[in-house]
Amino acid sequence: MKTFTVEQICELLQGELEGSTRQIITGPEQLEYATSVQISFIGNRKFFPLWEKSKACAAIITNTIKGEPGEGRAFVRVKNADLAMAQLLELFMPEPPLFEHPIHPTAVIHPTAEIGKGSRIGAGCYVGPNTRLGENVTLYPNVTILDNCTIGSATVIWSGTVIRERCVVGDNCLFNLNVSIGGDGFGYRPSADGRGLVKIPHIGNVVIGNGVELGSGVCIDRGKFSSTVLGDGTKIDNLVQIGHNSRTGRFCMMAGNSGLAGSVTLGDGVIVGGSASISDHVTLGNGVLVGGGSGVMNDVPDGGKVLGYPATDAREMLKQWVALRKLAKEG
Structure with missing residues (x-):
């Protein structure tokens, strides 16, 4: 002790x-x-x-x-x-879980994979062909990293996480339990005969910068054509969805149950409150603050603060709520 x-x-x-x-x-x-x-x-x-x-x-x-x-x-x-x-x-941080072997005997590592010096790989992990782990990477039990991925030095990945093929992760990242990186985006179109839906292939990848932290259950979809990108220092809470081809700037924060639809762009230092939703192809400028539970459907300039559903200027929305309360009391 x-x-x-x-x-x-x-x-x-x-x-x-x-x-x-x-x-x-x-x-x-x-x-x-x-x-x-x-x-x-x-x-x-x-x-x-x-x-x-x-x-x-x-x-x-x-x-x-x-x-x-x-x-x-x-x-x-x-x-x-x-x-x-x-x-x-x-x-006062307790000691992390014990690794009895630097690479557990039950881990499956493809012969073409490169494992950096000092890295530790737990029981039941899989590291695919041509994947490269930097130095001092930690994979806790049952992590899956598929083909042609790159994981930067000193990154820690907790159990249940799956990183799909061709994705890139920077240095000093922390991924908590059951993170999904590089799954297919949600893209469908009505079929020509009008009797079903056609799945749109997603052939891009996910690129994650340095010092990024992802909470448990975060899902980040791969890009349709190019990359879904998370900027350096970004912090994502539990159960957040990042849609295909979205891009965040540096040091953004997203609280639990929030989400970005496809092709959303966040500037640097954007903060998205819990359960807030950002519509597709929307751009939020540097330093934008989105209140919890809001639904953002339009672009927000640098430094903007928005609130409500649909989201509008926070001060204007607060005035509307006050007016509604007055009407309710008078009624």
Whole structure:
């Protein structure tokens, strides 16, 4: 078990110590659930009243929040408690699952595949012909990577993930459980006789940049002609759908159950709220914010904030909601 004194934690976070505690800290926890040997976090003044009832011996607190820790307890004051929390969680990170063999005997690796130095491949994995893994790649059990793929160095892929043929993944990516990359796009047209549907072949691939993180159950369809692209640093939550030929800029974020239809373009730093949907061939400019549950059917310029279904300017939509509430009360 990893343990630290509050002084050690304060030094690590380059914070300012207020008060003191003799407790040896065994880990972080929410204010409501912390024990006397745990440290907690106060990033917003509205949570400060919970401190009095909490059993935590210490808390990391944003330095603009007023208050005292109390007898036998301590605050580590920092500029941003949320960022400090991320550092502390890394400090207490448990060890990952054990690999008894660098390459498990039950893994199937094609003779033409290239496996980089330091890579680990778990039980039941499949690595197809002419696929190349960079250095220090980790494939947890039952990952499938088909033909002619490239996986960048230090990328971690969790169990159940399938990467279809000809896809490219950058360095330092993290794919959680059951991700699907490179499946066929959803493309059909009525048949000439009007009695059925004709499937449109998708012969492109998926290209994923460096430092991309994908949550469990994310599906990214291959391009119809060229590539579906995720830019560097993009973070995708669980159960998100990315349609064929869509392209995201750098450092975009998409929350759970949201989705992009085909050929959507996101600029850099776009944030899409949970359960929001972006219609096909729509372009969202740099820094656009889409509220949760919205349906975006038209282009949004740089810096725009949209909300609602159909989505419109967030301030205008809020005014409409207020007006509707007034009408309901008057009626």
